[in-house]
Each structure stands twice: as C-alpha cells, then as structure tokens.
Amino acid sequence: MVVSPSIHGHFAQQAVRTPDAIAVSSSEVQLSCRELDERANRLAHRLRELGVRAESPVAVLMERSVDLVVAILAVLKAGGCYLPLHSAYPLQRKQWILEHCAAPVLLADEVMRERGLPEGAEVVIVEGEKGLTGYPAHDPAVETDPAQLAYVIHTSGSTGVPKGVAIAHRDALGLALDSIWADGRHERVLMVAPYAFNVSTYELWVPLLHGGRIVVAPAGDLDVHALRRLIAEERITGIHLTAGLFRVLAEEDPGCLAGVREVLTGGDVIAPAAVQRVLEHNPGLVVRAMYGATEATLFSTDAPMTAPYRAAGPVPVGRPMDNVRLHVLDADLRPVPAGAVGELHIAGRGLARGYFGRPDLTAERFVANPFGEPGERMYRTGDLVRMDQDGLLEYLGRANDQLKVMGFRVEPAEVEAVLAQCPGLAHVAVVARESDSGEKRLVAYYVPESGEIEAGALRAHAMELLPAYMVPTAFVAVPALPLTPNGKLDRRALPEPVTSSTRRAPLTDRQQALCTLFAEVLEVPEIGIDDGFFELGGQSLAAMRLVSRIRSLLKVDLTITQFFDTPTVAGLDGLLSRPEGEQG
The missing domain is CATH 1.10.1200.10 (ACP-like)
Incomplete structure (x- = not known):
C-alpha cells in the first residue's frame, strides 16, 4: 500500500486495515473506523458542494463530541484546512478570526448556534447523520499535496490581535507518526483539551492514525473526580496534562492515573515533586515530559521518566524527536557551549508555514537557518534553555515578554491593547505574578486619565474581548507606571495586589x-x-x-x-x- 501524503489519507488506509475497530467514542455514541470514515466522507461531499477547495479555511465551532471529530476529518477530506474556534472565546474574538481568515463555511452544533454564532459564513449544523443521508459514503478522492495546509490554530499575538499558525499535512503527520508512539501506549487517548489549542493535534491524530481510539470527554470543564471516573471507566491508556493540571492531580489524587500507561506533560515548568509523587503511586506508568510550540507542530522534544524517580533538580524537557534539529544560540545566532544559556531555535520536521495572512510576523519568527541547506528555516522560540553534553535540554523560561499562563502562551501586549480601549484609561501594564505554588497569575496595573475607574468595569471589558485565561485576575490602580532609568517598565517597583473587601465573617x-x-x-x-x-x-x-x-x-x-x-x-x-x- 502506497503511504498517503495526507492526514485523512492515512486514516482511510487505517480504516481499510481495521474497519470494525472503534475509532472514536463518548458516553453516548461510538463509531468504528469504517463508520467514522463514511460519515466524514458524506460531510466532505457536502462541503465540496459549498465550494470548499484546496486550503479553504473551514471554521469549526462545536462542543467536544464525536461529531466534532467527524467535522474536522471531513474538512480535510474536502481539501480544506480546519479553523478551530474555541467555544469559550468571546463572540467578537471568534468574529475577528472568521473574518481574518475569510472562512466561507462554519461547522457548528445546535448548542453553539443557541449561544450565538459569528456572521459572514455559510453555517452547516453537524448533528450525527442528520442532513447527510443524500451524500455518498465514498471518499471524495481530493488530491492533497503534503505541503497543503491542514489547520490554522490561533495563539495570543503581540500586536493586540491573535495570530493564526498555519500547519501543513506533512508537519502534522511528522508528529503523529513519530517513533515515540510505536509502543502502543496510546491505544485509548482521552480527548480533554480544548480542540482550538495545539494539544488537539496529539489527541486527534495519534490514536486515529495508529489504530487506537479517541475517547471524547464530556463537554465543559472537568474536575479531579470526573477525570478519575473517566480514566477508570474508559480504560484510558494515554493522556496529555498541562504541567499545571499534572501538578494538581499529583497533589490531590495521584492514584486517579491508575491503569494509564503514559502521561504526557509540559507547556510550562514541570514540578519534579509532582513527577515523583505520581510515579510513587503508579510505578508502571511512564511520565513523558514534552516541549514544543504551536509553530513547530506541538511537540519537538521528549524525556520519558519511570519509577523509581527522585526529585533532584529541574525536570529536563528531553532530546529532539524524529527529524527535529535543535540549536541553542546567542543573540548573534552563534551556538553557545554545552551547559550555557541560550535561545532555542527549532529546525527540521514540523515548522509551520508561518502566520496566516501575516508575512511580517512570519519573517520575524521564522528565520534563515545558517546550519541547514539553502532556503531552510528555523523557528525562534523565544525560550531560554541549556543543553548538556549528552544533548539533554532544560527549559529555563522566556527570553521575551511572552508569558505562559495555565499552559497557554499569552502576549501581555495583546491584553494591554484590549484594556487600553476602555474609556478613561491613560496607561496600562500587564505582568505575571507567581504564587507560592508556582502558578502564574496576570495582574493589570492601570493609570486612570482622571477620576477613578472601577476594577470591575475593566474586568467586564476584558471578559467581553479576551479568553478567560487572558483576563487578569487582579486590577491595581496606580498613580503612574514606574520606569527604569532607560525608560522601561520597572516591574520590581510595582506594588503587590491588595485585596480589599467588606468581609462578612463565617457564621457556621x-x-x-x-x-x-x-x-x-x-x-x-x-x-x-x-x-x-x-x-x-x-x-x-x-x-x-x-x-x-x-x-x-x-x-x-x-x-x-x-x-x-x-x-x-x-x-x-x-x-x-x-x-x-x-x-x-
């Protein structure tokens, strides 16, 4: 069998090999490989009828469900690239993304339609086989080039608006077919992350392209108790947890991971004590530290850890995955010695085409690779790292103002730009404060033009325009923003947030x-x-x-x-x- 150059082509081949194996399931419905393939084919024919062609961006706004998996696969089969919209995004942010990418079609479900959809695209409601019975179940057989776009995922942007990272089929395939998945540990993967974030690339394509099963978690937020129940009842073998969520599970209920074969974690500094506690309670488990970026197709390095494990020093983020090349460089793009701190640059497999519709930002972050072939690029991550003599990479933090909050990248400039639109505000600065437990919280310091601005009004303004994880948790009024002698914001001179309240004491x-x-x-x-x-x-x-x-x-x-x-x-x-x- 000729290896397919596309994501959906690989799945179609898997469906031929194991047609009756369950490909995706939830508490309410399950589809075999053949059923998923055929249902996605029918929807793909409908999308072709609506004019979807090569690289047509098709927006997807749905709750987590089996139908969501059908919708995303159908977009690829039709030749388009999927444009996921987070259900929790404010409507104005969804509208901006839809218009910026000029998406002609929006796939949605009834729940999202009732909450309100962005305008300007043909809306198709995806609800089981409803509306698809008149379309053929055979593959549309759209020719797909491996360099063709598969998806565009938006991240926080320093210009005040989100930026869309454009990933091709070959890059997503490079991740999904990496040798680290060959041991069968990810046979049943829990789909729990928001599908509008890059972790969905793992949750969708690793199980589907290896004959495994996507187990779709119920829509909405999950707590520790719900995760324990899902992992046990659905016999989950592989799961991704952000470093923050991994730490919460380690502290509150490490035994909830019983039966899981491998846990992936990363997105921020991984707590060594959390790794030790989880492995003590689950000695047969592999905890795999992962590092990467949306611009390099999610994961670029990995470091497996097994019991016995002792928390001694930072958790390394590992060595490069298949066909990934890492360069630790100084400000003049010269390699630094082993053990020295430098900025990480990624080359090889997985580099995005760039930022959708933003050649200026693309040129800034995707630069010529002086260590590769002519025309080869590398991605400037903005992350400070050091690499030891054995090639093991340690993540140290950010080289620029970008922050990691709850595993998500946040550009303070975007939050500041949104807050600056609020009438009566003279200046604003957004910084991160770290709690004793290591969790980062955004704090907005603002200078009113005159009089007073209620913090509640600023919060409400931010919540209308920003995702919840980008809304500052505290708003502090200051007479002026403190500056260093060279005119930059003096973060150390900013006051600690003080909570004031007319406290009512507990009565029982x-x-x-x-x-x-x-x-x-x-x-x-x-x-x-x-x-x-x-x-x-x-x-x-x-x-x-x-x-x-x-x-x-x-x-x-x-x-x-x-x-x-x-x-x-x-x-x-x-x-x-x-x-x-x-x-x-």
Whole structure:
C-alpha cells in the first residue's frame, strides 16, 4: 500500500486495515473506523458542494463530541484546512478570526448556534447523520499535496490581535507518526483539551492514525473526580496534562492515573515533586515530559521518566524527536557551549508555514537557518534553555515578554491593547505574578486619565474581548507606571495586589471550613463568605484543587461546574444546604 501524503489519507488506509475497530467514542455514541470514515466522507461531499477547495479555511465551532471529530476529518477530506474556534472565546474574538481568515463555511452544533454564532459564513449544523443521508459514503478522492495546509490554530499575538499558525499535512503527520508512539501506549487517548489549542493535534491524530481510539470527554470543564471516573471507566491508556493540571492531580489524587500507561506533560515548568509523587503511586506508568510550540507542530522534544524517580533538580524537557534539529544560540545566532544559556531555535520536521495572512510576523519568527541547506528555516522560540553534553535540554523560561499562563502562551501586549480601549484609561501594564505554588497569575496595573475607574468595569471589558485565561485576575490602580532609568517598565517597583473587601465573617462551622479552604488554595491570609474566588485571583486549576479538597473534607458531591456558578463561600454553603435533587 502506497503511504498517503495526507492526514485523512492515512486514516482511510487505517480504516481499510481495521474497519470494525472503534475509532472514536463518548458516553453516548461510538463509531468504528469504517463508520467514522463514511460519515466524514458524506460531510466532505457536502462541503465540496459549498465550494470548499484546496486550503479553504473551514471554521469549526462545536462542543467536544464525536461529531466534532467527524467535522474536522471531513474538512480535510474536502481539501480544506480546519479553523478551530474555541467555544469559550468571546463572540467578537471568534468574529475577528472568521473574518481574518475569510472562512466561507462554519461547522457548528445546535448548542453553539443557541449561544450565538459569528456572521459572514455559510453555517452547516453537524448533528450525527442528520442532513447527510443524500451524500455518498465514498471518499471524495481530493488530491492533497503534503505541503497543503491542514489547520490554522490561533495563539495570543503581540500586536493586540491573535495570530493564526498555519500547519501543513506533512508537519502534522511528522508528529503523529513519530517513533515515540510505536509502543502502543496510546491505544485509548482521552480527548480533554480544548480542540482550538495545539494539544488537539496529539489527541486527534495519534490514536486515529495508529489504530487506537479517541475517547471524547464530556463537554465543559472537568474536575479531579470526573477525570478519575473517566480514566477508570474508559480504560484510558494515554493522556496529555498541562504541567499545571499534572501538578494538581499529583497533589490531590495521584492514584486517579491508575491503569494509564503514559502521561504526557509540559507547556510550562514541570514540578519534579509532582513527577515523583505520581510515579510513587503508579510505578508502571511512564511520565513523558514534552516541549514544543504551536509553530513547530506541538511537540519537538521528549524525556520519558519511570519509577523509581527522585526529585533532584529541574525536570529536563528531553532530546529532539524524529527529524527535529535543535540549536541553542546567542543573540548573534552563534551556538553557545554545552551547559550555557541560550535561545532555542527549532529546525527540521514540523515548522509551520508561518502566520496566516501575516508575512511580517512570519519573517520575524521564522528565520534563515545558517546550519541547514539553502532556503531552510528555523523557528525562534523565544525560550531560554541549556543543553548538556549528552544533548539533554532544560527549559529555563522566556527570553521575551511572552508569558505562559495555565499552559497557554499569552502576549501581555495583546491584553494591554484590549484594556487600553476602555474609556478613561491613560496607561496600562500587564505582568505575571507567581504564587507560592508556582502558578502564574496576570495582574493589570492601570493609570486612570482622571477620576477613578472601577476594577470591575475593566474586568467586564476584558471578559467581553479576551479568553478567560487572558483576563487578569487582579486590577491595581496606580498613580503612574514606574520606569527604569532607560525608560522601561520597572516591574520590581510595582506594588503587590491588595485585596480589599467588606468581609462578612463565617457564621457556621461549614462556612468556616470553606473559608479556610478558600484561603489555603488562594494563598491569602483570610477571606469573607461573600468574596469571589476569581476576583481574589483564583484560576481554573486552583478551582479544581479547591473542589477536590471540599469534596474530601466535607464529603459532598460538588462538581466544578457548580463551583463556577457559585464561586463564593456563601453561595456554596447555600448550594450544599439544598436537598440533593435541587443542587443542579
């Protein structure tokens, strides 16, 4: 059999080899390889009818589901490239991405349609086989070049708007067919990450192209308890967890990974103590540290760790994967000696074509490779690293202002640009503050033009235009932004955020216990029963930690969704006081 140059071609060949094997499943539905292939073929024919051709960007806005997998595969079969829109993005951000990429078609589901869709594209509702019965089940047989675009994923941009990373079929295939997946550990992969982020490349294509199964987690946010149940019930063998989520599971419930064969983690500094604790509880598990960037097709290096493991020094991010070349360079693009700090540049497999519709940004980050063949490029990661004599890479941090928050890259300039649109604001600076537990939180320091601007108004403005992980957790008014002698922002002179509130003290033992747990997780001296968890700097990972501790201490059945709806002690106390059937 001739090896296909496309992602969907590889899957079609897999469907011929194992037609009856389950390719994708959820709690409600499952599709075999043949059924997935045929359903995606039918939708692909419909997309062709709507004018989708080679590299036509097709927007996808759906909840996590089996239908989502069908939709993404169908876009590729039709010759297009999929343009994932995060369901949690503000509508204005979705609209901007749709217009910037000039997507002619938007694939959505009923839930997203009810919430409101961006305008300007032909909308196709994907709902099982509904609307597809009149289309043929055979492959449209669209010729696909390996250099053709497969997807465009948007990340935070320093110019004030997101930037779309354009990845070709050959690059996604290079990742999905890497030799690290050949041991069969990723037979059943949990699809849990937002599909609009780069981890979806692993969750989708590694299992599908190796005869494995995608197990689709329920839509919405998941807590530690829900992850434990899913991993056990669905017999998950492979999973990716951001470094922050991995740390939360290690602290709260390391045994929840029982039965998993391999856990991938990365996206930020990996806590050595978390690796040790997880491997102590799961001695047969492989924890694989991963490093990469969306611009280099997700993963470029890996470092497997097994028991016995002792936390001694930073966790390395490993050695290059197949056909990846790493260069640690100084500011003049000269190699630094082994053990010295330099900026990492990635060459070889996986480099994106560039940023969709932004040749200026592409030229800035994708530069000529002086160590390769004529015309070869390398990607400037902006990450500071050092490499030892054996080629083992250690991640140290960022060389520029870009931040990592909850595993996502954030350009402070984009957050600042959005906040600057708020009337009455003279200056604003966004910086990251690190808590004692190592979690980064964005803090916005602002200078009003005159009078006062309520922090709540700034927060509301940001939430209308930015994803939740880019909204600062604290807003601090200052008379002026402190500057260094050379005119740059003096971050060390910025004050620590101070929380002020008309605190209402706890009145019952349960309220007192909840206040104590809130304060521990938020790393603050005390809170009142009306203080909002997120207004005090809480984030989704901290919320997972808090829900886990509330469940454990108070022996109650609390979900992360319920907590998001009532993120105060008073609200939770009222919720827990209701009869069980009225708590939904």
